[in-house]
Structure formats: structure tokens, C-alpha cells
Amino acid sequence: MLHIKNFRKVYGRYVALQVDNFIITPGIYWVQGVNGSGKSTLLKALAGIIAFEGDSILHQHVSLKQQPTAYRRLVNFAEAEPVFPDFLTGVELIKLFSAAKKAPPHQPDYYLESMQMTAYIGDPVSTYSSGMLKKLALVLAFLGQPACILLDEPLTTLDADSLPILYDWIANQHDQQGTTFLLSSHQSFAGQALPRVQNLFVEHNTLQSQR
Numbered sequence: 001m002l003h004i005k006n007f008r009k010v011y012g013r014y015v016a017l018q019v020d021n022f023i024i025t026p027g028i029y030w031v032q033g034v035n036g037s038g039k040s041t042l043l044k045a046l047a048g049i050i051a052f053e054g055d056s057i058l059h060q061h062v063s064l065k066q067q068p069t070a071y072r073r074l075v076n077f078a079e080a081e082p083v084f085p086d087f088l089t090g091v092e093l094i095k096l097f098s099a100a101k102k103a104p105p106h107q108p109d110y111y112l113e114s115m116q117m118t119a120y121i122g123d124p125v126s127t128y129s130s131g132m133l134k135k136l137a138l139v140l141a142f143l144g145q146p147a148c149i150l151l152d153e154p155l156t157t158l159d160a161d162s163l164p165i166l167y168d169w170i171a172n173q174h175d176q177q178g179t180t181f182l183l184s185s186h187q188s189f190a191g192q193a194l195p196r197v198q199n200l201f202v203e204h205n206t207l208q209s210q211r
């Protein structure tokens, strides 16, 4: 359960997003909103990547503001358009994230094999296509034992073969670990392969469960 409390994000004088009190119960959520509505702002803030007023509290006691390290170990995030230092290889990034997230040994192997990434994962990320970078960002977001995984525009740049694999990862992680997912998109959800998806809307500079 994620409790968003007295949330306010301003860019200069512009109030991009305000969420007074919102509880996200365990589940898989499709966070929908038009371009510029504030989806990335919400996910980055909840991931602890950008500063905001208010707090995000996991499981009623792990506060992003009070226990930032513990919170960030439990809340994983993949950017819409991931950027990594060019000179690092996928393997090095996986090692870095595995250490930070305390991932069990060999946890990445399943993801790398199922998304057919083993042939290039040892290469520098400067040689990756946008889809290859996206897959790497998705693998990194599953490392450790996250209570919550935030995926910003997870479907963009993924090829048709990779989509059902990602849906399998999400469904298995949710069923086996109880991980909550927030998946943002400007489109309606159309992935029948993923059951029990609930809708959330970022509209009118706030987060709501109904239009």
C-alpha cells in the first residue's frame, strides 16, 4: 500500500501536480493521462528521483522523506526514455543496481534470458538501440525485492515479441511477491494478457481513480 500525502510538485510557479491524500492499495495500475498531464512527474516523485512537497509512505511506515534509503530499496523505477552513462556495459549497470537493491545472486539471469538480451548485455550501452536500452531499464526495475515498481511508458519502443514477456514478468511478480505496479501511458490499456489491471487517471493536475 502506498499512501501519497499532501503531495505538491511545482516547476517554478507552475503547480504541475497536487494530490492531497491518495491511497494506492496493492494491485496493477494503468496510470493514464494526456501528454503533459503529469504522469512522469508523479512516477519520478514517488520513486524519489525528484523533490516534492509532502510524502509518500509505503506499508504505513516506510516514508520516502523519513527513511529515504529503505524506501528507495523497495520502490523501483524505469524511465520512459532511459539514459545511462555511455561507457558502462549492461552487465556493469546490473551489478550496480543489484548491489543497491540487494538483489539475490543470479536474479537477473531469468530476465536477460527471457528477453533474449544475453548476446549484447556485456557491450557498452552506447551501442544499444532505444529498444535495447528500454529492456535494460525494465530489467533493472525488477531487481531486488521491490514492494512497488513504477514503469513510465513501459510499452514505448518495445517490439511486439517483447510485450507478452513483459506482461508475464509483471503478472508473475505481482502474484508471487505481491508487488504493486504503476504503469503510465497516454493510451488506454489494451493488453488482455495482463489480468486485473485497474485504472488511475492523471488529470486536472491531480491523481484520481475515476474520470
Ligand SMILES: Nc1ncnc2c1ncn2[C@@H]1O[C@H](COP(=O)(O)OP(=O)(O)OP(=O)(O)O)[C@@H](O)[C@H]1O
Binding pocket: 011, 012, 016, 033, 034, 035, 036, 037, 038, 039, 040, 041, 042, 186
Ligand atoms: N523540469 C521541468 N521544468 C518545468 N516544467 C516541467 C518540467 N518537467 C515537467 N514539466 C511540466 O510539468 C507538466 C507535466 O509534465 P510530465 O512530464 O510529468 O507529463 P507527462 O504526463 O509525463 O507527459 P508525456 O505523456 O508527454 O510524457 C508539463 O506541463 C510539463 O511542461
